Amino acid sequence: MTTDTSADTTIFSRRESQVRSYCRSFDAVFNRASGSTLHDSQGNSYTDFLSGCSSLNYGHNDPDMKAALVEHITNDGIAHALDMYTDPKAAFLETFERLVLAPRGMDHKVMMTGPTGANAVEAAIKLARKVTGRTNVISFTNGFHGMTLGALSLTGNSGKRGGAGVPLNGVTHLPYEGSLGDDVDTLALIETMLDNDSSGIDAPAAFILELVQGEGGLTAASPEWVQGIARLARKHGAKLIVDDIQAGIGRAGSFFSFDEMDIEPDMVPMAKSLSGFGLPFAMLLVKPELDVWKPAEHNGTFRGNTHAFVTARVALEKFWSDDAFKTEIAEKAVVLRDGLQRIADLIPGARLKGRGMMQGVDVGSGALAGAICAEAFARGLVIETSGAEDEVVKVLAPLTTPMEQFAQGLETLLGAARASTETKIAAE
Template identity: 75%
Template structure:
């Protein structure tokens, strides 16, 4: 009956349910449970929307108290106690300790809306149209964000709509191992006959989540920041998937020491999996007129409640970051075991956003499918889905990581043995 209603009524656009064909009912921490009584270790975490795990008890308690006390559920962009508390926590625990001064713009509740707001504002500030995006980048599925996105499959979803006013240049490492793409980018921007119009903005992800876990070096990020400043363009960092601790620090670009003009945030910003996106804007660029970029669900009062708890619980001191550094090493060790099993395989990513390029989308898909059969939720990424990608909750225990990697390597061994027998 359950499958019948999905097949009968849900759009063919559905995707994750095809990889994980079961009906999930409950979840806690890094564990998902289905209607058949099976439990799964979650190495997907809502595609990095559940960095603090499922149903964190402190966030859940605060949200229940808010709802039970008839707290505001929807307020457009009016002032509420929940919003004030969130902004105060964000200012005191996130911005000030990092020496950052940004206005916080509440956009529609998904990451693509934050990206749309960023590119609109960059064009408004500079009076220019062209935006520099990068190969393998993913920035969202609405038309403006999709124009910035490189993946041909995603772009095909536009149905022939114009995806212009964007120049795609090579991301760090996109022209081969050891090739510095910065000189090429600089030449394309500075050569008046290159055909590249003066940009309103540069936009990049510190680690390309959907693009295959390509991680930009500090030097490359710094170089793009310098180019943007030199040419009067704004620097936008898309930190939607790489942020909120995913790479080991709250922002995915912190290690490079850059100060973007705008930063997009979503996914784990709410801390609880609730829809919430925002755009951080340097004060001098906040030239919006009232309601010039709005939306019925800009800001999410329930998300304000849980986001405040997440910030106060995990980001009040350096203890959580230190814990993340340990877990990043644990992930690297586990993934190296997988890479060692497959000729030519290599590690990708950074922090708790790592994976293994196994060389083909078919093999990566088979490994992930077999892992699901054995109790692990894990997905692929990359231009050809060739990367087995770990996005476990940041709160996953050492024991859960080890069990998850045992399942993953066991699944890979099973697939490789089957392939070997078939070849013989």
């Protein structure tokens, strides 16, 4: 169906900064949300295939998290505590240790950073440089790690880098798996360059990478390539940082994107769905021997969101106490891949990208991908693009989306792709 999204948005254009972006694709004023459904002020409903860019992996307003948070607030529970000890923090840490770290044999310390993923990344590269005494950090083609200056220096996208206003130094950008074509072994190329004292690459303090590139086009690294990068990090005395801000917490198929990869990162920045409820919350997992910070050497007024501790604990207990949720994600991932394949079959040269519930279809053109997403929104589906040229139609549906609604959303997307493709062909 076609939805009526007309609403008074003049206050936004009159008063809000030009930097706003998502609202330009979704011209509606949203006022309610539940599960995988958004509602606007005109009475329209939408299936959410964006979920706050993976900040709402468990959907909108999970009833158990909401009840726990309302109870905490109603009882005058602590709202803000800097990094002081609180009952909610203790409960979160104990639950995270029991359900996430211990089963994986991980002994990482939990560093509460400021509330954004970029802050966790900043802490990681700062700590890697402090521990190693080196400055160079190796990042990868199409990587995205945040918009503050340190994180932005790691990010590949030229448009985002262009907003820095200063030189972005201290980073060497090397080719991600497949970025130079299927015939180029980028791992062998990287090893050759690092082994060559005349390559011009300074000894690295760290390697930082996403195992599925969220904003860079959903390229998913193979276990062999990831293991190779981990080996090179050890060989050259560098720390391995796996950015799990978007790909983690179930999005790529398990709690961590590196589960079953047979690696153990030195540091893991986490954010987005960490709170489980869409509340700002970020942290950095750090191997104990690297936890050499002096007190307050990296701090912030909002390091650790007490309300987020409450909802995050409930999310862990509800979804990660056993393998049932992981199994559900795997089942939906198959449905997703099959649905995206039907779209790819409509478009010559289109190909599937990603893994788990972090998949999309590269339609070869940012204009076509944008047209598909715009048509999908007109039909009641919120979805966005990814990639260097916005060429990937990217599905980030809540992991909890009921199967019937999930399948219907994929049908809506297929219809939008068919209509957009026919319009493109007619125009040519």
